[in-house]
Amino acid sequence: MKIHEYQAKELLAAAGANIPKHIVVKTAEEAAEAFDRLACGGGVVVKAQVHAGGRGAGQLLGYPDKLGGVKFCPTREKTRSVAEAMLRHRLKTKQTGPDGVRIHTLIVQADAEPEKEFYLGLVLDRAKGLPVLMASAEGGMDIEEVAVRSPEKIIKVPVFPETGLLPFQGRRLAYELGFTGDQAVKAEKIIHALARVYLDKDASLAEINPLAITKKGDVVVLDAKIDFDDNALFRHPDVAALRDLNEENPAEVRAGKANLNFIQLDGNIGCLVNGAGLAMGTMDIVKYHGGNPANFLDVGGGVTAEGAIEAFRIILSDPKVKGILVNVFGGIASCATIAEALVKAGKEVGFQVPVVVRLEGNEVEKAREVLARAAADLPTLKTAADLTAAAKLIVELSNSA
Numbered sequence: 001m002k003i004h005e006y007q008a009k010e011l012l013a014a015a016g017a018n019i020p021k022h023i024v025v026k027t028a029e030e031a032a033e034a035f036d037r038l039a040c041g042g043g044v045v046v047k048a049q050v051h052a053g054g055r056g057a058g059q060l061l062g063y064p065d066k067l068g069g070v071k072f073c074p075t076r077e078k079t080r081s082v083a084e085a086m087l088r089h090r091l092k093t094k095q096t097g098p099d100g101v102r103i104h105t106l107i108v109q110a111d112a113e114p115e116k117e118f119y120l121g122l123v124l125d126r127a128k129g130l131p132v133l134m135a136s137a138e139g140g141m142d143i144e145e146v147a148v149r150s151p152e153k154i155i156k157v158p159v160f161p162e163t164g165l166l167p168f169q170g171r172r173l174a175y176e177l178g179f180t181g182d183q184a185v186k187a188e189k190i191i192h193a194l195a196r197v198y199l200d201k202d203a204s205l206a207e208i209n210p211l212a213i214t215k216k217g218d219v220v221v222l223d224a225k226i227d228f229d230d231n232a233l234f235r236h237p238d239v240a241a242l243r244d245l246n247e248e249n250p251a252e253v254r255a256g257k258a259n260l261n262f263i264q265l266d267g268n269i270g271c272l273v274n275g276a277g278l279a280m281g282t283m284d285i286v287k288y289h290g291g292n293p294a295n296f297l298d299v300g301g302g303v304t305a306e307g308a309i310e311a312f313r314i315i316l317s318d319p320k321v322k323g324i325l326v327n328v329f330g331g332i333a334s335c336a337t338i339a340e341a342l343v344k345a346g347k348e349v350g351f352q353v354p355v356v357v358r359l360e361g362n363e364v365e366k367a368r369e370v371l372a373r374a375a376a377d378l379p380t381l382k383t384a385a386d387l388t389a390a391a392k393l394i395v396e397l398s399n400s401a
Helices: 005-014 028-038 076-088 143-149 167-176 181-200 230-235 250-257 276-288 305-316 335-349 364-374 387-400
Strands: 022-025 044-048 070-073 106-110 114-125 130-136 154-158 203-214 219-221 224-228 261-264 269-273 295-298 323-330 355-361 381-383
Touching: 005 022, 005 181, 005 224, 022 028, 028 044, 028 076, 028 106, 044 076, 070 076, 076 106, 114 181, 130 167, 130 181, 154 167, 167 181, 181 203, 181 219, 224 230, 250 261, 250 305, 269 276, 269 305, 269 387, 276 295, 276 323, 276 387, 295 305, 305 323, 305 335, 323 335, 323 387, 335 355, 335 364, 335 381, 355 364, 355 387, 364 381
Parallel strands: 269 295, 269 323, 323 355, 355 381
Antiparallel strands: 022 106, 044 070, 044 106, 114 130, 114 203, 130 154, 203 219, 203 224, 261 295
8 A cells, every 4th residue: 555755754754854844735825825934935845646756857747837846936926826726737747648647735844954865764674584674875766877877876775574673773874875964863863763654554665756965954854655455454554544445547447345356457358357467377377379468357266246347347447448358267266156156247347348257267168168158148258269369359359359
């Protein structure tokens, strides 16, 4: 699960990190009022709150001037006009796709006047089998390029979950980044806050970019990003409450409510599979034979008629879908039960596009009899003897459709 920048900052602040003053707003008038409270003789920074990186280098679609999702505003009127533009136009970044995303929320942040920027990030290193804290004295928008161009400039510190980040590790990292004196103490406090939030809240990623030294000599968190392990949210109702459904794909939200593992893609062949590994293999073979998957959908090993019906409804809600491949292996579940669920789904939902079914495993012969009897009522429902034949057939039918 992803959260917004302001939510990530508030979690870090609760753990002891120093963050700039900011106000969350949803209208241009609220943004102007926030300027009055925060400017204090200087300006403010208006920042779009979306679940995508690269906001500063992004672009508001349809806006006549070059304006992204982060903008310094020296006056009240500029703050109002920038906020109005951001809330009216979609924001396109490297992470949003060509259509961009709607902006529903902004923060107006007191200008911290950064002088030097750093990067901090905590993520699981699967090769090492433990979290690794990464840091660099070259933070900011181009940190990805630093990792490619000068990997030696990124410091890596292992963090053992049993102990957390030890005091000497945070202190040494602060000095290795170039902090000294009182600034080193402040940086160390922020480093430990990041590690604490990551471990205590079961995060999958915790990032501060940039961590900044201001012109006044303070050390602050200018931007933050935290993602959480969905499977651990039951342990953190406070984190689950931060979820913003406006930022998520409606079809994926709907699938989650039906306990379906669904991710929408950009192809035209819907996939309905029972098992995550089998689903990945199904998408691979569709691609191999010239098709383009429209989704990843794992209905689980105990698929029911109700689950199959909802799965088909979700897949068919995508207007790009021109065909559906059903690939089911009956292990614990009976292929016959699954076939009956597919037939019921076809009669309730109505298959307006070709549906190719490949079944194998427990009671597969009985399942084929069920599908054969339903063929007259469901003319777009086809069967295939094996996965290769099924993939070739659905690619052919989808292209002709």
